[in-house]
Amino acid sequence: MKIAIGCDHAGYPLKVAVKDKLLKEGFEVVDFGTDSVESVDYPGYGKAVGKAVADGEAEKGIVICGSGIGISIAANKVKGVRCALCTSVEMAEMSRRHNDANVLAMGARMIEQDLAFKIVDKWLETDFEGGKHLRRINMLDE
C-alpha cells in the first residue's frame, strides 16, 4: 500500500517516526514534507497529502501538525478526502469502520509516540463496513 504523509514543523518529529515505522513494515511512503522543525504553515502540506489521495496517487494519507486540527481541516478541503483527526485507538477504528476515512490526522503535541503508533496500526488494519455507512459517506460528496 502506498501512503502519502505530510506535516508542519510541529508534526515533523512524529512524522519521521511514523514514516520509519511504515517503511520498516513494507509500506511505500510518499513524503510531501516539511523536512525540518523550521516553522512553516500547515495548509499546503495538508492539501498536498489530500490531493495525492483524492487523485489516486496514494491509497491513504497521514497528516500531522501540533494539534492535528489545522492540517486535518486543510486536508478536508480537498474534494473526496475524508480526513479524521484521531486521539485514541477507538477513534481510529471508528473512522475506518463508519467513515471510510482516507486520511488520518494526528496532533504531535497531543499524544505520545507510542499511542500514535497504535492509532496508525488500528487505522491501517481496519476495513470500512459499508452498508448504511456507504450511503452516508456518499452524501458527503453531494
Ligand SMILES: O=P(O)(O)OC[C@H]1O[C@@H](O)[C@H](O)[C@@H]1O
Ligand atoms: O509552533 P507554532 O507555530 O507556535 O504552532 C503551530 C501549531 O499550532 C497549531 O496551529 C497547529 O497545530 C500547528 O502545528
